[in-house]
Amino acid sequence: MQETIEANAAIAAGNGGKRKAPKGTAKNNPPAKTTKPRRTKQTNAYMYLGPNIPGGLLFTGTICREMPTHLDDLFKKIPEVKALFLECKAIPQAKKDLAVQGSEAHRLYHAIIARIKEGVLKNG
Numbered sequence: 001m002q003e004t005i006e007a008n009a010a011i012a013a014g015n016g017g018k019r020k021a022p023k024g025t026a027k028n029n030p031p032a033k034t035t036k037p038r039r040t041k042q043t044n045a046y047m048y049l050g051p052n053i054p055g056g057l058l059f060t061g062t063i064c065r066e067m068p069t070h071l072d073d074l075f076k077k078i079p080e081v082k083a084l085f086l087e088c089k090a091i092p093q094a095k096k097d098l099a100v101q102g103s104e105a106h107r108l109y110h111a112i113i114a115r116i117k118e119g120v121l122k123n124g
Contacts, residue, residue: 047091049098049105050084050112054121063088078115080108 048062057074058081067085075082084105086094097105 045088046085047088048081048085049091049094050081050109051116053078053081053112054116057121074121077120078112080111080115083108084112 044066046064046067048058048060048064050058050060052059053074058071064085067082071081094105097103098109100106
């Protein structure tokens with residue numbers, strides 16, 4: 001649409017429908033071609049649905065392309081954390097389950113909170 005407007009304006013200006021090059025650009029330089037990023041093998045992404053872990057270690061909604069290995073110590077101290085890293089395709093149902101008392105997701109979420117309050121993370 002913008003090109004049509006510019007072409008009509010060029011015709012009205014009397015230069016035969018040719019658009020003028022923008023100021024500061026060469027007339028014969030074509031725009032740079034952009035390449036599409038190559039798609040690699042698609043992997044599952046994981047999202048953490050548990051509560052925030054103190055100290056900025058982990059936040060609710062964190063998304064990782066693979067299960068994070070830098071959190072192995074945390075997984076040893078609070079194994080429930082690893083259970084609440086879910087594949088992104090399972091997130092809608094898991095969010096519903098979190099709201100249902102007695103569901104596994106709800107139990108895991110509150111177990112993490114209890115472990116944090118016990119001070120599990122402060123003990124070395």
